Amino acid sequence: MHTDREALFHHLWEDYRRVTPSADAIHRILGAEEGQRIVNDHIALRTFDLAPVCLDALAAHFTSLGYYAGGEYRFEAKKLYARHFEHPDPLAPKVFISELLTGQCSDRLQAIATRLVEQVEPASVQADHFLYSGRHWDLDYDTYQVLLEESEYAAWLAAWGYRANHFTVSINQLGQYDSVESINQLLKASGYRVNDAGGEVKGSPAELLEQSSTMADRVPVQFSDRTETIPSCFYEFARRYRDAAGTLYPGFVAASADKIFESTDARS
Numbered sequence: 001m002h003t004d005r006e007a008l009f010h011h012l013w014e015d016y017r018r019v020t021p022s023a024d025a026i027h028r029i030l031g032a033e034e035g036q037r038i039v040n041d042h043i044a045l046r047t048f049d050l051a052p053v054c055l056d057a058l059a060a061h062f063t064s065l066g067y068y069a070g071g072e073y074r075f076e077a078k079k080l081y082a083r084h085f086e087h088p089d090p091l092a093p094k095v096f097i098s099e100l101l102t103g104q105c106s107d108r109l110q111a112i113a114t115r116l117v118e119q120v121e122p123a124s125v126q127a128d129h130f131l132y133s134g135r136h137w138d139l140d141y142d143t144y145q146v147l148l149e150e151s152e153y154a155a156w157l158a159a160w161g162y163r164a165n166h167f168t169v170s171i172n173q174l175g176q177y178d179s180v181e182s183i184n185q186l187l188k189a190s191g192y193r194v195n196d197a198g199g200e201v202k203g204s205p206a207e208l209l210e211q212s213s214t215m216a217d218r219v220p221v222q223f224s225d226r227t228e229t230i231p232s233c234f235y236e237f238a239r240r241y242r243d244a245a246g247t248l249y250p251g252f253v254a255a256s257a258d259k260i261f262e263s264t265d266a267r268s
Contacts, residue, residue: 002128005065009093012043015132016164020233022192022217023167027235029190030169030177039173041238042084042094043164045131046157048102048113049081052122055099058162059085061131062095070094071251075258078153079104082257086250093168096252100154109150112143116158135161141223144230148266156264159221159230166213166263171239172248180210183237187214195234195263202256208241208249211256216264234263 002008017024030036047053059069067085074081075098082098102113119137124130139158148155156165169183177183180201184194193215194200203210216231240248 001061001064001126003065005087005092008061008065008128008131009040009043011129012132012164013040013167015134016043016167016233019160019163019219020217020235021219022214023233023235026187026190026192026214029186030174036174036176039091039170040093041168041170041172041236041240042096043168044096044098044166045162046153046165047097047099047162048117048154048157049099050102050113050117052125053117053120053162055081055083055097057125058097058131059083059095060126062087067092067095073098073252073254073257075254075261078258078261079151080153080261084252090248094250096257098153100151100157105154106150109147109154112147112158113154130162132163133161134163135159137161138224140225141228142225144223144228152265152267153261155266156231159223160232164233166234166236166260168211168236168238171237178239180212180237180239184212187212195260197262197265198256198259202259203253205241207253207256208243209251209253209256210239210241211253211260212237213260213263231264231266236260236263 067087070084070086072083079101080098085095116137195213213236214234216234218229219232220227220229
């Protein structure tokens, strides 16, 4: 496992931007063209609730770097459980890790997930590069489609494996843009599609967190039997508010996160 937090996030970013060209372009618009200081609010990772790749196994890569568990979240309709992790350094990116509760899924999905995870070498899960190592199993396109019928989350995870599902620009750290609405206007003016599930702005000042995101890029993926273009990853934007004690809210809002998940929806 990494002993250097910055190195881990650098590798996660480099892997993410290779399959998310829009993030590179938006980063360039905000940074190089407009001179904004871009700070990453958080990343998100997806997994199955199966050994050796369950949520806790992924979290160990961060707890070994000083991260500690924050809130926990349940997404009943999507059959997901999640936790977020924070670091004592307030500017360190937060980490949101979710897992599919396979036991709540159909027998067919459970069988596929088990077959995929059985191909993961247990020792590889502890390797430095595991969190940006991609897919560890063979997957044909028809199996991807079977998963997609029941769970977009499962299909995405099966196709993409282990990598950051998204990075998140902290609007609090931007100078020129101080609202989610202004970022969304910039995105749309630049030709990017904003996730409008539940509204373009998810959350509210009253909930101490507002978020928005692009819809995932669509890029070619090599399946075992063919190459197909499917959704990859997306870019998120978050503005956090201070609570009554003056502390910047560090957590997440389940209802908002539920809609953010839909940024990778293959049918949208």
